[in-house]
Amino acid sequence: MPGYRETLLKMLATDQDPIAAIATAAGRGGIGVVRLSFGRQSPTAVHSVIQAVCAQPLTPRHAHYCGFVDAQGGVLDRGIALYFPSPHSYTGEAVLELQAHGGPVVMQLLLQRCLEAGHPFGLRVAEPGEFTRRAFLNDKLDLAQAEAIADLIEASTEAAARSAARSLDGAFSRLVHALVDDVINLRMLVEATLDFPEEEIDFLEAANARGKLASIRTSLERVLADARQGALLREGLSVVLAGEPNVGKSSLLNALAGAELAIVTPIAGTTRDKVAQTIQIEGIPLHVIDTAGLRDTEDEVERIGIERTWHEIGRADVVLHLLDARTGMDAGNEDIATRFPAGVPILRVINKIDLAGETASVSDDEQGNAVEVRLSARGGEGIDLLRASLLKIAGWQPGGEDVFLARERHLSALRAAAEHLALANEHAEQRSQSLDLFAEELRLAQDQLNSITGEFGSDDLLGVIFSRFCIGK
Known part of the structure; x- marks a missing residue:
C-alpha cells in the first residue's frame, strides 16, 4: 500500500486544473448554485x-x-456572487460561487458561460466528489x-443527520x-528497546508498556462500540x-409503518411478491420487507414469490417468524424454522393474540435477548414490545444519541487494528523471543487506524470514496 504522501503527490498531479459544476440537486428550485474552484491558477486568471x-x-x-453576463454582455440572470x-x-483553493434562479436551463447556461470564460485557463467540468x-x-x-459530508446529504433520519454532523465536526x-x-508513543x-538491547534498563517494564497496550485496547473497544452504533444509524x-x-x-408491516402499505385480506396468498418499506424507531432506519407466505403451491407466480422470500431471508439482519396464536408452532412452522439460515437472528412473533384471548408479552433467553413477542398487529397490542426487541437485537444502546456516523470501512479498520493489538499483546508476553514481532503488530495497527482518516490509503480506495459523491460536491 503506498504511503500517504505518495498518494497525495499522485493525485495532486491530476488536480491542478480549475473545475466547475452545478452544486445543487438536479431539477427546479428557487435557487441554484454553480461552484468553481481554480486549482493552481494565478489570481490574475481567477479575476479574469x-x-x-x-x-x-x-x-x-x-x-x-x-x-451574470454572456460573451456579448447580455444578462443571463441576476443573483449573488461570492468569492x-x-x-x-471549502477546497483550500480560490473558489467562486454563483447563486442564481434554480431552473435547469438557467443553471446550464451559467455553467457553460463559466466554462467558456475559463477555457483559456483549462477550466473543466468537475468529476463526482472532486471539490471534497x-x-x-x-x-x-x-x-x-x-x-x-456524503453521509449528511444522504441521511435518512434526523438521528443519522445529527451523527453525520458530529463526524463532520471531527468527533470520530x-x-x-x-x-x-x-500507539505511536508505545x-x-x-x-x-530494539535499538539498545544491551542496556540493563528494561524500557518496556519501566514504562509499563503492557499496561499502556491494555489501555489502548480498552480505548479501541470503546471506539469500536460507538462506531457500531454509528454504522447502525x-x-x-x-x-x-x-x-x-x-x-x-x-x-x-402496516402496524410498524403506521400506514396502509400492504393489501390485507383473509385470503391466503394475497402477497405474491415482497413489499418493502423503510421506517424508523428512535432514529434507527428499519428496512422492513413483507414477503409471500411460505407454503407448497402449484401457482407459478406464488412459487416465484416464495423463492424470493427465501432469498430475502438469506440477506436479512433479523427475521420475524410470524405465527398465528391460535395454532402456534405446528408442523408447518417447525419445517419453516429448520430452513432458516444459521447466523441470522430469528425473533418469533405470535400474532392475533386478540383472537386467542391472550395478552401482549415478550420472552427473553438467558442472555436477555428477546426470542418471542406476543402481539396483535391489527389491534396494536404489543407493537411497542416488538419495536424495543428489534432495537435490542440491532445492538442499539440507550443514550446513543451522541454517537458519530461510521461506515463498514471504518468498522473493518477498527476490527483489524484490534486484532493486531491482540497479537501484539501475545508477543509482549514472550518479550525475549518476539519483541520485533510486537513492534510490527503495533505498526500494522497504526496503519489500520490511519486508513480511517486517510493518513495512509491507496489510490483505489480514495477513488471509490469520492466517486460516490454527487457532482458539485
Whole structure:
C-alpha cells in the first residue's frame, strides 16, 4: 500500500486544473448554485473569469448582487456572487460561487458561460466528489470528515443527520487520532528497546508498556462500540417478515409503518411478491420487507414469490417468524424454522393474540435477548414490545444519541487494528523471543487506524470514496 504522501503527490498531479459544476440537486428550485474552484491558477486568471462572468470585481467573502453576463454582455440572470480567495475556502483553493434562479436551463447556461470564460485557463467540468477530494488533499478535512459530508446529504433520519454532523465536526477523527498517538508513543518505547538491547534498563517494564497496550485496547473497544452504533444509524437494519400465508405479515408491516402499505385480506396468498418499506424507531432506519407466505403451491407466480422470500431471508439482519396464536408452532412452522439460515437472528412473533384471548408479552433467553413477542398487529397490542426487541437485537444502546456516523470501512479498520493489538499483546508476553514481532503488530495497527482518516490509503480506495459523491460536491 503506498504511503500517504505518495498518494497525495499522485493525485495532486491530476488536480491542478480549475473545475466547475452545478452544486445543487438536479431539477427546479428557487435557487441554484454553480461552484468553481481554480486549482493552481494565478489570481490574475481567477479575476479574469470573475470579470467575464460577473462584469465587476468582487470583494473577498462579501455577497455581491450582480448580473451574470454572456460573451456579448447580455444578462443571463441576476443573483449573488461570492468569492473566497485561497486558502480560505471549502477546497483550500480560490473558489467562486454563483447563486442564481434554480431552473435547469438557467443553471446550464451559467455553467457553460463559466466554462467558456475559463477555457483559456483549462477550466473543466468537475468529476463526482472532486471539490471534497480537493478539500481533503489540501488538508481542509480528513477522509472520515469527507465521508461524513456524503453521509449528511444522504441521511435518512434526523438521528443519522445529527451523527453525520458530529463526524463532520471531527468527533470520530479526534478519537482515532488519540488512539494513533497512543500507539505511536508505545512504538517509540518498543523501538528504543530494539535499538539498545544491551542496556540493563528494561524500557518496556519501566514504562509499563503492557499496561499502556491494555489501555489502548480498552480505548479501541470503546471506539469500536460507538462506531457500531454509528454504522447502525447509517445503514439501518434489514427486517424480513416470514411465515405461513395469512398469519398477519402484511398487517404487521402496516402496524410498524403506521400506514396502509400492504393489501390485507383473509385470503391466503394475497402477497405474491415482497413489499418493502423503510421506517424508523428512535432514529434507527428499519428496512422492513413483507414477503409471500411460505407454503407448497402449484401457482407459478406464488412459487416465484416464495423463492424470493427465501432469498430475502438469506440477506436479512433479523427475521420475524410470524405465527398465528391460535395454532402456534405446528408442523408447518417447525419445517419453516429448520430452513432458516444459521447466523441470522430469528425473533418469533405470535400474532392475533386478540383472537386467542391472550395478552401482549415478550420472552427473553438467558442472555436477555428477546426470542418471542406476543402481539396483535391489527389491534396494536404489543407493537411497542416488538419495536424495543428489534432495537435490542440491532445492538442499539440507550443514550446513543451522541454517537458519530461510521461506515463498514471504518468498522473493518477498527476490527483489524484490534486484532493486531491482540497479537501484539501475545508477543509482549514472550518479550525475549518476539519483541520485533510486537513492534510490527503495533505498526500494522497504526496503519489500520490511519486508513480511517486517510493518513495512509491507496489510490483505489480514495477513488471509490469520492466517486460516490454527487457532482458539485
